[in-house]
Amino acid sequence: MAQTFLKKKHIKFFERCLQILPSRYCSLDNNRMTVGFFGISGLDMLDSLDVLENDKENIINWIYSLQLLPDDIDSNIHQCGFRGSTTLGNPFKAEEARKHPIPLDSGHIANTYTALLSLIILGNDLSGVDKRSVTTGLRYLQQEDGSFCCVPEGSENDKRLVFCCVPEGSENDMRFVYCACCISYILDDWRGVNKDKAVQFIKNSMSYEGGIGQGPGTEAHGGSTFCAIAALVLMDKLYEAFNEKEIKRLKQWCISRQQTGFQGRPNKPVDTCYSFWVGATLKLLDMFELTDKGFNRGYMLETQNSITGGFAKWPDHTPDALHAYFGVCGMSLVGEEGIQPMHPALNVSQRAADHLENIHKLWQSKS
Structure with a gap:
């Protein structure tokens, strides 16, 4: 697999996602908006929204x-x-x-x-x-x-x-x-949103391992841990929800998910999308600099398709819209040249987040 980030190939991949999809995507027809988001945000992360101008x-x-x-x-x-x-x-x-x-x-x-x-x-x-x-x-x-x-x-x-x-x-x-x-x-x-209830649900979902599951009593998972921590950050409740000991265990659980890339749970294979899910969580916890960016980047590049563009979850597998998007996001977190920096909590480019901030200022000036 090529060890160079194939930006132009990925741009073409996301363009195709917005134009025509393989038949296997038929089952996702009722979630077409989310598939569209992967294409739109993927192009934005690659600083290539101009291809959608028309x-x-x-x-x-x-x-x-x-x-x-x-x-x-x-x-x-x-x-x-x-x-x-x-x-x-x-x-x-x-x-x-x-x-x-x-x-x-x-x-x-x-x-x-x-x-x-x-x-x-x-x-x-x-x-x-x-x-x-x-x-x-x-x-x-x-x-x-x-x-x-x-x-x-x-x-x-x-x-x-x-x-x-x-x-x-x-x-x-x-x-x-x-x-x-x-x-x-x-x-x-x-x-x-009843913030107090939401925060309590998140607290109740922390497992004995230190990570966070989809709900109380469930296994800790990289995806649900991101969702929980990002939600708390957006609510400005992270350090109200968890004490210092719990935050330390959470950081340890997340940092332990790196093998070469990141896995979603212990004893599971690494998967491209967790370079974002777990990587972004570590970013929100001010721990991402302790990861091995070289190993992480190397694994993600093994899953990129040098012919069609896009990323797959594993090497030598077919790329799909979700893993292509989160692969690009993961590459953003490691500082890959040619990719925009992220607002990790919202899962969007910092440029888009800045635009949202300007909208908020406009709303507040009119209220």
């Missing part, structure tokens, strides 16, 4: 078309947010969809997160986002234990929740706690 407005309009808006009497406000695609057949224009809602239609917390980030990356000012309905929708997703579901669940006691996307309830774990915190941070509005 399509930028069309992409922004497509993203806004996925926003589920409240009807005139707010009967569906618990379902608001951004869909992952038009799988249900709703009209391209959000206003038309508002007038003719589909009973089982619903936003999805992960796609809301990636939609908002994509808009920021593309330079949009978020003026088209119905902030009130998005934050209200978040409140319906938070559970008693502080975790979040990805879509609203049905309830016999609330007639508004009878026709929800998943009447029996959805998964609820650390991934969606992170998404909720990112959405609230982006919109500069935390009314949709």
Whole structure:
């Protein structure tokens, strides 16, 4: 495998992700927004958004078309947010969809997160986002234990929740706690999150090993540890949630995940995406400089495809959108030339995060 970072190949890979995908991606059609985010943010990280200049407005309009808006009497406000695609057949224009809602239609917390980030990356000012309905929708997703579901669940006691996307309830774990915190941070509005409950859920999810699982009593995992620590950083609650001893154990667990690249759990093979998940966690804990960047970079380059571009999870495997994106993010963390620096907590370029900060200043000046 080439030991040179093939930037031009990766640019072409992300361009293809936004144009046409192999048939094996069909099962991800309802999460098209998130796959799109990997392509958009991947190009941004490579400082190559200019290749989208002719399509930028069309992409922004497509993203806004996925926003589920409240009807005139707010009967569906618990379902608001951004869909992952038009799988249900709703009209391209959000206003038309508002007038003719589909009973089982619903936003999805992960796609809301990636939609908002994509808009920021593309330079949009978020003026088209119905902030009130998005934050209200978040409140319906938070559970008693502080975790979040990805879509609203049905309830016999609330007639508004009878026709929800998943009447029996959805998964609820650390991934969606992170998404909720990112959405609230982006919109500069935390009314949709009970911070105390969310922090307690994260605290309860720390395992005996020192890492953090998807929920209480679950195995510590690199992905869920990132979600937990990034959520606490965005809430400005990291050192309130964990004491000095717990932070030390957490750092030790994370730094121990490096073999050549990083693994997600003990006794598991290394995987490209954990160079971001664990690497970004160490960055947030001010520990990344203690990693072996040479070993980490070397492993990631072994997984890059010299023909098509993109990264795979393992050497000699087919690259995919997720690992290609997090491979680029991992290379950013080790300081690879030609890649933008990251805002690790939001999982976006620092340039995009700076644009978001300017949006916040504008909102605050008008309030």
